[in-house]
Amino acid sequence: MAKKDRQQMEIVERGDIFFLYRPRVGETDPESLSDVQRFFVVLRPEHAKKVRLLVVGRKRLPDAHEHERNWGFVxxxxxSAAALEKDLREETYDTKTRGRQRLPAARPAGEGRYLVALLNGxxxxxxxxxLPERPSEVQRAFKIAPQASFALSVKNPEKPSPPGLGLEQDQEPDYPDRLQREFRGRRFAREDIKLLDVQGAEFILVGARTDPEKAYNIDLDVEKEDERHSEMLRELKMTKSRHPIEPLFSGEWA
Structure with missing residues (x-):
């Protein structure tokens, strides 16, 4: 990256990032993306009182090398991260046509460090x-590379969504006036990470770099982790009895 670009880059947030997936209803032995209902990303910022649970479309990250773009929402x-764990547990419910249904618990699929930077607006x-130390089939399925970077833009709820994308009107975010003004009438805002601090916020991720530490001259502060020291299991209060943890350490489906 040119020296001029480095001077125009501002780090606005750092923290822990967790990746999870939830199998489809009734699926007890997922083996591929087709057996998955949703793919989640948890952003836990340092020194912040809010933790975000994101759902990413296509049930995977966009390919950074191919500059893919994926839609998602908060x-x-x-x-706290622990408060989110209840939303990720197994659920059972009754239906008139199929009887009792079981929605499996979410599985951890990756853990790391992240930062959000403002680069040229x-x-x-x-x-x-x-984690895992050696990414395997699960990480490949969800496009969880050893490291990557994505351009992040947040959608203006007052503007229409592309056909086939977007939340229902009653699910869209209700921004306070001070945050809604950040859009300045534009379809997307690209400068304020606080726009993701509202449930229902919609965003677009566009694959940008496969080597952000080198490309942006940044340090993501990664540390060597194992099962005993996993931030994900500790902060999300994930227990083996509720959430199969094999994908996080071996990269194998569970």
Missing amino acids: SAIAG QLHLSYALE
Whole structure:
């Protein structure tokens, strides 16, 4: 990156990033993306009181090398990572036509460090994995590379969504006036990460870099982790009895 670009880059947020997936209803032995209902990303900023649970479309990250773009939305905002765990547990419910249905618990699929930087007026979300130590089939399926960066833009709820994308009107975010003004009438805002601090916020991720530490001259502060020291299991209060943890350490489906 040119020296001029480095001077125009401002790091606005750092923290822990967690990747999870939830199998489809009734699926007890997922083996591929077709067996998955949703793919989640948790952003836990340092020194912040809000933790974000994101749902990413296509049930995977966009390919950074191919500069793919994926839509997503903020599913929940909580005061702690542990408070989100209840939304990720197994659920059972009754239907008139199929009887009792079981929605499996979410599985952890990756853990690492992230930062959000403002570069030339555009937010970029960069991450580097700490777990699993050797990414395998699960990480490949969800396009969770050892590290990657994405341009991040947040959609204006007052503007229409592309056909086939977007939340229902009653699910869209209700921004306070001070945040809604950040859009300045534009379809997307690209400068303020606080726009993701509202449930229902919609965003676009566009693959940007496969080596953000080198490309942006940044340090993602990764540390060597294992099961005993996993931030994900500790902060989300994930227990083996509720959430199969094999994908996080071996990269194998569970």
